[in-house]
Amino acid sequence: MFRGFSKNSMDSKGRLAIPSRYRDLIAVQAENNLVITLNPLDHSLWLYPQPEWDVIEDKLATLSDFDKQSRRTKQMMRGYASDCQPDSQGRILIPKELRVYAELDKQAVILGQGNKFEIWNEQAWVAQRDAWLGSVGDDSAPTPESLQSLSL
Amino acid sequence: MFRGFSKNSMDSKGRLAIPSRYRDLIAVQAENNLVITLNPLDHSLWLYPQPEWDVIEDKLATLSDFDKQSRRTKQMMRGYASDCQPDSQGRILIPKELRVYAELDKQAVILGQGNKFEIWNEQAWVAQRDAWLGSVGDDSAPTPESLQSLSL
DNA sequence: AGTGAAGTGGGGAATTGTGGGTAAAAGTGT
DNA sequence: ACACTTTTACCCACAATTCCCCACTTCACT
Numbered sequence A, B: 001m002f003r004g005f006s007k008n009s010m011d012s013k014g015r016l017a018i019p020s021r022y023r024d025l026i027a028v029q030a031e032n033n034l035v036i037t038l039n040p041l042d043h044s045l046w047l048y049p050q051p052e053w054d055v056i057e058d059k060l061a062t063l064s065d066f067d068k069q070s071r072r073t074k075q076m077m078r079g080y081a082s083d084c085q086p087d088s089q090g091r092i093l094i095p096k097e098l099r100v101y102a103e104l105d106k107q108a109v110i111l112g113q114g115n116k117f118e119i120w121n122e123q124a125w126v127a128q129r130d131a132w133l134g135s136v137g138d139d140s141a142p143t144p145e146s147l148q149s150l151s152l
Numbered sequence C: 001a002g003t004g005a006a007g008t009g010g011g012g013a014a015t016t017g018t019g020g021g022t023a024a025a026a027g028t029g030t
Numbered sequence D: 001a002c003a004c005t006t007t008t009a010c011c012c013a014c015a016a017t018t019c020c021c022c023a024c025t026t027c028a029c030t
Helices: A020-030 A050-061 A068-079 A096-102 A122-137 B020-030 B050-061 B068-079 B096-101 B122-137
Strands: A002-009 A015-017 A034-039 A044-049 A082-084 A091-093 A107-114 A116-121 B002-009 B015-017 B034-039 B044-049 B082-084 B091-093 B107-114 B116-121
Touching: A002 A015, A002 A020, A020 A044, A020 A050, A034 A050, A034 A068, A034 A096, A044 A050, A044 A096, A050 A068, A068 B002, A068 B107, A068 B122, A082 B002, A096 A116, A107 A122, A116 A122, B002 B015, B002 B020, B020 B044, B020 B050, B034 B050, B034 B068, B034 B096, B044 B050, B050 B068, B107 B122, B116 B122
Parallel strands: none
Antiparallel strands: A002 A107, A015 A091, A034 A044, A034 A082, A044 A116, A107 A116, B002 B107, B015 B091, B034 B044, B034 B082, B044 B116, B107 B116
16 A cells, blocks of 8 residues: 655656655556546546556446436546556656646655555645644634544 | 547548557457447537447347437437548548537547547536536535545 | 665657648539 | 539648657665
């Protein structure tokens, strides 16, 4: 499973290096086949090893075409999913469309998130992080139940 | 199976390039025989490899003629279905009727959608995408079941 | 400081996407 | 059946993107 934080730079060609500590696992687990798509929840990207993505795709395939929300979910998640493989330097090329969506420019943040990675624009990440830290640390604001039950 | 996003331009003759990454698969799986028809749900087009279309056509044949909705679906999808083959540059010619239906002009979006492709007018696609992203990103609104069920 | 690995940048070749010219084919009307 | 127009098919050429490779810098560890 993936965890951890990295800050790598996107070059002018739209390439981004996968942190080296994940590379062996990706090579073994997914034969270097990765799938990148958008994260609709917060304007970042998700990067899955192929086998993990296949699970998602199977679930997507079961969604009804006649329910509009379901259809859109299917279209978006599958439609923006692109295969990619690291080059000999361990970098992946991020499709232009996704680069634009996540507003990736110079610095990108790569977060290990269990079965996948999240790739953020650095400023967006910092902003979200600080906003969240502020709200959780604020004792006067309500803590969601899902968090209250969590013992860290 | 097909996935991924491409934005290609339709030229003045109504030709549209199939993204090259799919071409080999189409050549092997369908011997370059494709079937294009309308997508009655979204004002876009569906493009099937012949073998996949055959499956659809069988399903359509089982629909009752006495249910109006079913009859119309059958009529539309079969009626507008036309065979096409990529030319030596990997482009297909989209019948004028279908071009008009999907309002394809300059830029078209091609989405890999499992067993088929969807072809959209770019603006129409962007509008649908933004609407969906808006509804998903709205924290005050409930997350659609279609997304929840994925446990992404 | 030295060594090796990781990250970054860029040159150049190959592939892909785009546009147009021209000839064959199909459709239309008299 | 004929001439005429429109559409389609095939070809070539340019432009943009992507891929593959090499080289440099930086960082971590000894």
